[in-house]
Amino acid sequence: MKKIYIFGGLLPVLLLLSCPIPSDGLNRSLLDSLIYSDPNGKSTAWTIMYYVDADNDLESYLLDDNYELSQGMESTEIVNVIALVDRISGYSADSAILGSNFTDTKLFRIGADEIYPLEGGGYFPDIGMAKSGEYNMGDGETLKTFIEYCKAYYPADNYALIFSNHGGGVKGSSEISQSIALGGGLVSNVLPALVEKAICYDSTSGDDSLSTAEITNILDNRHSVDLLVYDACVMGLLEIAYQYRPESAGGDEGEFSADYMVASVPNVWGYGLPYDRVFSRLSESKTGDAGHDSTVVNGSSYPVQYFDPSTMSGEDFGRIIVEEQEWDTQHVNSTSAQSFSLYNLDYSDDVVDAFDDLSAGNLKSTYNSTTLQNLRSAIGSGLTYSDYVAYPHFDLYALALNRSDSALQTAVNNMVAASFGDFSGFSVNGKHGLGFFFTDGNASYTSSSTGETKTAWAWQYWYTGESFGTSVEYGQLAFCKERSGFTTDNVDSWFELLQFLYN
Secondary structure, eight states: OOBBTTOOOOOOOOOOSSSSOSSSSOOOOOOOOOOOOOOOOOOOEEEEEEEEEEETTTTTHHHHHHHHHHHHOOOOEEEEEEEEEESSSSSSSOOOOSSSSSEEEEEEEEETTTEEEETTTTSTTTTTTBBBBBBTTSSHHHHEEEHHHHHSSSSSSEEEEEESOOOOOOOEEEEEEEEEEEEEEEEEEEEEEEEEEEEEGGGGTTTTEEOOHHHHHHBBGGOOEEEEESSSSSBBBBHHHTTTOOGGGTTTBBBBEEEEEEOOOOOOTOOOOOOHHEEEEEEEESSEEEEEEOOOOTTTTEEEEOOTTOOOOOHHHHHHHHHHHHHHHHHTTTOOEEEEEEEEEGGGGHHHHHHHHHHHIIHHOOOOHHHHHHHHHHHHHOOTTBTTTBOOHHHHHHHHHHOOHHHHHHHHHHEEEEEEEEETTTOOOSSOOOEEOOOOSSSEEEEETTOOEEEHHHTTTSSSSSBBBTTTTTOOOGGGSSSSSSSSSSSHHHHHHHHHHOO
């Protein structure tokens, strides 16, 4: 959730900065070249749509990311970076990076050492040089309008969409305290766990956020992208990737989709991606080795390369991001364990099929609710991806290894195009790094507001293919839809197995 949190803990901790950034306004002013630029209207190789929700406690970090990006850019001739930036009062008074200390929403084009404010045209009519409006970044309609703005005014052969904010996984909210059985004893955890499983929280708009299903409910194939990037915590889940799979991988015709997705299973540091290093790798003038090695593809060391944006694919761009985050982790922020992955969503349907076969066969016949708890411990012991209170996210390749399931191993390996993890047990980069939701369904949870006690599974009302009331944001996960004729005797998916054991 792009937080200043140590993974697995709830205490805020100041982490090391990925790239040294001066304090507010010091030696980083872009005002000398801060001029108005009309939309160029010409087609380019790439348009990167940068959705910057700084309307919360991440404001200063996200401003720094905009500055970093401008330092890495080489040219805007064949790459456009368009940013929708929503700010808030109380966290940063910086007026240098974006030209003023505004507290609402503005549009910018980020260039090489330059950031240009933009007019919103017919899409954002109240955004311009001398005006700005307050937009809810947690509303799918804002996202939809932003994508349409970028594609109309900055058409390109390829599109990337970067979400930069807190992330919380798939979707759901519960205000709970927990008592959980660990090591045969009952341990009471008195820390509140307010869990909002979504992306892009907007404090000015009542902490509204974008749920996984809200995006597919509001967007359609006209808004699809080559690469979807989550610069946020705990979004690297099969349930999320499957939601945005292309039609070639079983996605519904006409729905929003992405070919590739970059995300992290565990928490990421608040300073986000090393945007200066990432965008410095997009070059028309430089070729060959870019100065360091990486191991994110199947664990073998290889020299990273510069890419000409005119020929760069979505897979290339995604791999650059993972490679540079790996380098940052190992050489700049080595005291903080991190992980990032690139997923080829064309293989997401194969992964789900293999996972469902394992669930309906080996797991259904071998496990009950008690032995599933033991399985959680076995596959989580070497990977610190799991926060048993709030984020029970486990590594799918670790499950496939544990069950000696070669079909699932192959499918996951095909889908994970690149990955790294600085955790013991993350044995091979490019294989581990795809998470899935694996709740301890029998654990006891009590609502801190109502005092009502239920099992964990009973609280997971959001982990479903259904909607609730008038709120389309809850549930409606394609992954969680029942397959054919679900009964206790006919379990044919992971979701149905959880229902069978815990419902």
